[in-house]
Amino acid sequence: MTMTRKQREIQAREAQILEVARDILLxxxxxxxxxxxIAVRMEYSKGTIYQxxxxxxxxxxxxxxxxxxxxxxxxxxxxxFRGGSRERVTAIGxxxxxxxxxxPYYFKAEQIIRSASLWEKTSEERRDLMRRCEVGxxxxxxxxxxxxxxxxxxxxxxxxxxxxxxxGMWSCHLGAFSIISTSQSLPxxxxxxxxxxxxxATTMLLDGYRWRPLSSEHDYSAVLNRVDEEVFHDExxxx
Amino acid sequence: MTMTRKQREIQAREAQILEVARDILLxxxxxxxxxxxIAVRMEYSKGTIYQxxxxxxxxxxxxxxxxxxxxxxxxxxxxxFRGGSRERVTAIGxxxxxxxxxxPYYFKAEQIIRSASLWEKTSEERRDLMRRCEVGxxxxxxxxxxxxxxxxxxxxxxxxxxxxxxxGMWSCHLGAFSIISTSQSLPxxxxxxxxxxxxxATTMLLDGYRWRPLSSEHDYSAVLNRVDEEVFHDExxxx
Amino acid sequence: MTMTRKQREIQAREAQILEVARDILLxxxxxxxxxxxIAVRMEYSKGTIYQxxxxxxxxxxxxxxxxxxxxxxxxxxxxxFRGGSRERVTAIGxxxxxxxxxxPYYFKAEQIIRSASLWEKTSEERRDLMRRCEVGxxxxxxxxxxxxxxxxxxxxxxxxxxxxxxxGMWSCHLGAFSIISTSQSLPxxxxxxxxxxxxxATTMLLDGYRWRPLSSEHDYSAVLNRVDEEVFHDExxxx
Amino acid sequence: MTMTRKQREIQAREAQILEVARDILLxxxxxxxxxxxIAVRMEYSKGTIYQxxxxxxxxxxxxxxxxxxxxxxxxxxxxxFRGGSRERVTAIGxxxxxxxxxxPYYFKAEQIIRSASLWEKTSEERRDLMRRCEVGxxxxxxxxxxxxxxxxxxxxxxxxxxxxxxxGMWSCHLGAFSIISTSQSLPxxxxxxxxxxxxxATTMLLDGYRWRPLSSEHDYSAVLNRVDEEVFHDExxxx
DNA sequence: AATGAATGAGCGTTCATTCAT
DNA sequence: GATGAATGAACGCTCATTCAT
Numbered sequence: 001m002t003m004t005r006k007q008r009e010i011q012a013r014e015a016q017i018l019e020v021a022r023d024i025l026l027x028x029x030x031x032x033x034x035x036x037x038i039a040v041r042m043e044y045s046k047g048t049i050y051q052x053x054x055x056x057x058x059x060x061x062x063x064x065x066x067x068x069x070x071x072x073x074x075x076x077x078x079x080x081f082r083g084g085s086r087e088r089v090t091a092i093g094x095x096x097x098x099x100x101x102x103x104p105y106y107f108k109a110e111q112i113i114r115s116a117s118l119w120e121k122t123s124e125e126r127r128d129l130m131r132r133c134e135v136g137x138x139x140x141x142x143x144x145x146x147x148x149x150x151x152x153x154x155x156x157x158x159x160x161x162x163x164x165x166x167x168g169m170w171s172c173h174l175g176a177f178s179i180i181s182t183s184q185s186l187p188x189x190x191x192x193x194x195x196x197x198x199x200x201a202t203t204m205l206l207d208g209y210r211w212r213p214l215s216s217e218h219d220y221s222a223v224l225n226r227v228d229e230e231v232f233h234d235e236x237x238x239x
Numbered sequence: 240m241t242m243t244r245k246q247r248e249i250q251a252r253e254a255q256i257l258e259v260a261r262d263i264l265l266x267x268x269x270x271x272x273x274x275x276x277i278a279v280r281m282e283y284s285k286g287t288i289y290q291x292x293x294x295x296x297x298x299x300x301x302x303x304x305x306x307x308x309x310x311x312x313x314x315x316x317x318x319x320f321r322g323g324s325r326e327r328v329t330a331i332g333x334x335x336x337x338x339x340x341x342x343p344y345y346f347k348a349e350q351i352i353r354s355a356s357l358w359e360k361t362s363e364e365r366r367d368l369m370r371r372c373e374v375g376x377x378x379x380x381x382x383x384x385x386x387x388x389x390x391x392x393x394x395x396x397x398x399x400x401x402x403x404x405x406x407g408m409w410s411c412h413l414g415a416f417s418i419i420s421t422s423q424s425l426p427x428x429x430x431x432x433x434x435x436x437x438x439x440a441t442t443m444l445l446d447g448y449r450w451r452p453l454s455s456e457h458d459y460s461a462v463l464n465r466v467d468e469e470v471f472h473d474e475x476x477x478x
Numbered sequence: 479m480t481m482t483r484k485q486r487e488i489q490a491r492e493a494q495i496l497e498v499a500r501d502i503l504l505x506x507x508x509x510x511x512x513x514x515x516i517a518v519r520m521e522y523s524k525g526t527i528y529q530x531x532x533x534x535x536x537x538x539x540x541x542x543x544x545x546x547x548x549x550x551x552x553x554x555x556x557x558x559f560r561g562g563s564r565e566r567v568t569a570i571g572x573x574x575x576x577x578x579x580x581x582p583y584y585f586k587a588e589q590i591i592r593s594a595s596l597w598e599k600t601s602e603e604r605r606d607l608m609r610r611c612e613v614g615x616x617x618x619x620x621x622x623x624x625x626x627x628x629x630x631x632x633x634x635x636x637x638x639x640x641x642x643x644x645x646g647m648w649s650c651h652l653g654a655f656s657i658i659s660t661s662q663s664l665p666x667x668x669x670x671x672x673x674x675x676x677x678x679a680t681t682m683l684l685d686g687y688r689w690r691p692l693s694s695e696h697d698y699s700a701v702l703n704r705v706d707e708e709v710f711h712d713e714x715x716x717x
Numbered sequence: 718m719t720m721t722r723k724q725r726e727i728q729a730r731e732a733q734i735l736e737v738a739r740d741i742l743l744x745x746x747x748x749x750x751x752x753x754x755i756a757v758r759m760e761y762s763k764g765t766i767y768q769x770x771x772x773x774x775x776x777x778x779x780x781x782x783x784x785x786x787x788x789x790x791x792x793x794x795x796x797x798f799r800g801g802s803r804e805r806v807t808a809i810g811x812x813x814x815x816x817x818x819x820x821p822y823y824f825k826a827e828q829i830i831r832s833a834s835l836w837e838k839t840s841e842e843r844r845d846l847m848r849r850c851e852v853g854x855x856x857x858x859x860x861x862x863x864x865x866x867x868x869x870x871x872x873x874x875x876x877x878x879x880x881x882x883x884x885g886m887w888s889c890h891l892g893a894f895s896i897i898s899t900s901q902s903l904p905x906x907x908x909x910x911x912x913x914x915x916x917x918a919t920t921m922l923l924d925g926y927r928w929r930p931l932s933s934e935h936d937y938s939a940v941l942n943r944v945d946e947e948v949f950h951d952e953x954x955x956x
Numbered sequence: 957a958a959t960g961a962a963t964g965a966g967c968g969t970t971c972a973t974t975c976a977t
Numbered sequence: 978g979a980t981g982a983a984t985g986a987a988c989g990c991t992c993a994t995t996c997a998t
Binding site for chain 4: 507508589590592593605608609612613616637638639641642643644645646648649650651652653654656657659660661662663666667668669672674675676678679681682683684685686687695
């Protein structure tokens with residue numbers, strides 16, 4: 001049992017390291033993240049950091065894993081939203097927004113890991129975990145699509161698979177968040193509320209796929225409100 | 240005239256540096272790109288590289304500028320495709336695909352510049368150029384949307400602006416290419432042909448926006464073929 | 479206490495770095511001083527040097543600070559020499575000689591820092607310290623002058639301030655040491671014992687200012703001997 | 718004769734290089750002086766600079782030579798001032814001031830060459846030239862001292878040689894100019910007019926040496942005025 | 957004779973990683 | 978287990994000098 005306490009301490013510190021790392025990452029990007037800074041902010045020595053993570057890449061990868069786990073968790077809860085398939089896919093869309101808004105560091109960490117070529121330095125094990133998380137998220141969405149198909153809410157043209165639809169949604173969301181994070185010209189272009197624009201696009205996309213829409217514009221807001229209350233109450237409270 | 244020859248040589252080398260840099264970037268990412276490697280691959284000395292570019296960031300930024308100029312060029316040509324507005328927006332979609340397929344290094348360079356925090360080290364001038372290119376590309380798409388509206392091919396719901404539509408398209412494309420470049424799990428998920436999936440999504444998106452569609456599935460292929468032939472003949476030949 | 483030992487080691491190494499740096503400076507001037515050479519001579523790595531000093535300039539400035547502190551210390555002790563004002567100013571002259579003879583590297587370091595334009599890279603803090611040391615030294619001399627005036631040993635013409643006298647002494651000493659360090663032609667010119675010549679000049683200067691002289695030539699030697707014994711015994715022993 | 722014109726052109730460019738170099742040196746110190754800058758300011762190529770001077774050090778040394786030649790010239794002319802020995806030594810003092818005031822770049826160049834250890838890289842020939850100039854200047858002063866002795870204006874104590882007196886004057890002047898150029902604390906200390914302070918010190922020094930003074934304070938100003946007019950009219954006009 | 961592109965050794969600095977205490 | 982001093986390879990960048998044109 002003493003062991004268990006120690007283990008908990010270790011886990012706590014590990015989490016703390018990741019928190020510090022993600023803050024630095026968000027503030028100063030990948031180049032601003034170094035072991036010295038982590039150690040100083042942790043008020044622990046560098047050696048101690050190395051007892052938790054074998055190398056710098058491991059920290060970033062662990063961060064990405066956390067991010068993906070978080071997203072998977074949000075998606076899973078959203079998918080269980082009570083309602084028709086269109087309500088449920090809308091709920092997942094909201095989950096995706098929330099992930100980006102509430103955990104921007106996670107989003108950034110993921111992006112960095114994707115763009116930097118860190119894969120080589122990483123253990124096969126971690127790569128697997130990442131892959132499984134990614135697949136998991138997509139499977140959640142895919143499940144709702146399949147439910148929609150089964151329930152007749154949605155009819156796909158013959159040349160299109162449920163995965164194509166999932167890919168479309170994924171692209172739209174990832175792209176939109178990517179633009180929001182990095183574009184310097186959004187206001188100039190006339191997109192004052194990009195998240196609203198993303199919602200519109202998603203709606204149009206699903207409409208295009210002939211996913212039976214909610215009956216009125218008002219219903220979408222209502223669904224989102226219900227999702228926020230019923231599913232993401234905790235996340236929104238802490239914000 | 241002797242002067243001109245020398246100047247051409249210099250310009251050629253500048254282009255060569257950028258080629259080398261983009262190859263390294265594509266192979267090994269931002270962290271793999273350093274002045275020594277560029278110099279070695281160029282079979283020139285480091286000093287020579289520095290006679291062309293004042294610092295490392297300048298090289299990357301120049302690369303991103305090239306990328307954006309290239310895209311703007313492809314978009315502009317696509318927008319002039321002879322046909323209805325839906326054909327023309329389809330042509331721009333094809334331009335976007337081509338940009339990604341034919342100039343993947345440019346795409347990656349852009350991504351890296353967006354994610355790495357290089358803006359600070361960069362001259363205001365370069366930043367402006369980038370912003371203008373970005374705005375230019377979006378304006379091209381926006382122009383086609385407006386034409387579609389004017390010609391009655393397209394009706395936007397009252398709460399939606401042409402820019403919202405552009406943003407949707409942009410997100411979809413950027414996201415899809417981002418996924419294609421960095422995801423490790425696409426095949427596992429069942430997306431064997433992601434570009435095809437992107438086309439479907441784009442079509443669905445425009446359908447959702449009630450942009451009068453082409454009359455048949457066959458027509459889309461026909462349009463794409465015509466675009467490839469009439470607009471992008473050169474790009475596809477060199478590939 | 480273990481802590482204290484480590485800290486002492488670190489302080490010792492810091493001092494050692496400065497010793498090495500000053501030796502290189504003395505041997506090969508500012509241009510010969512670089513971090514690699516310091517590291518090699520120290521038989522430590524460059525990284526270690528950088529754990530003590532943030533940049534090269536810091537090392538040189540620290541050296542100059544040491545030099546000035548040393549001089550200030552010698553001057554202060556000399557000014558407390560028991561005797562009339564002329565004896566005391568003579569003692570300070572001796573202190574100035576000793577500084578140059580016993581700590582030539584300090585003198586050179588100071589000269590280099592003055593001539594090289596390092597001020598910009600330097601922290602305001604260090605500049606202040608240097609200014610305060612300089613002012614401190616001059617104040618010590620100025621104090622003796624004022625004492626001389628108060629005691630009637632010295633009468634200044636109406637157009638002359640005590641500071642003018644201090645400036646004269648300072649010029650004479652600085653110039654003489656500068657010549658000794660850098661002139662290649664002293665022996666050729668017939669100045670075999672430049673320090674003796676400086677003493678003569680100083681004496682003449684003070685005589686010119688009508689500072690009541692010691693009664694005989696012999697007395698000057700006697701004063702200098704007493705100063706060496708009573709004030710600078712330690713410095714002369716270690717030499 | 719064609720040759721002679723060419724030779725003159727070459728000499729002119731050589732002079733121009735030195736002018737450019739001295740300006741840079743004055744502005745930005747030794748570290749700011751590099752071949753590129755010289756070439757750019759000259760509007761000639763680097764290669765051309767190298768046809769005149771074998772290496773960077775040569776340029777600086779040539780500059781120092783010019784400086785010393787200039788000083789020697791000013792001193793020689795001052796020594797020929799019509800008047801008693803005290804007037805003539807005063808005239809040389811004025812020459813020394815003028816050198817510092819009118820040719821500060823030369824002074825700085827000399828200082829840099831003295832403090833940087835450039836001697837090794839230099840040809841024996843140049844070193845000789847420098848030594849001869851230095852000796853020349855001192856000989857001029859020494860000559861006036863000897864004339865003063867011969868004319869009974871001055872009596873040196875038995876242990877003192879004319880060279881000792883020259884050394885004293887030299888020290889005073891060099892030190893004063895060095896302080897003026899590099900000290901950051903002169904105003905703080907209360908020396909608003911350091912050149913005036915130097916004049917006082919010189920006068921006191923010569924008085925100390927029992928060099929028969931001019932009969933009144935007024936006479937010193939009168940002598941200086943006459944020197945400025947009769948000897949240094951040209952220098953002061955161009956200023 | 958003039959050019960200026962090319963060179964490459966050298967410099968100051970950073971930082972992931974190790975290991976003796 | 979915790980520490981943080983030590984390491985040293987690596988990096989971005991500079992600049993005196995050379996030499997083909």
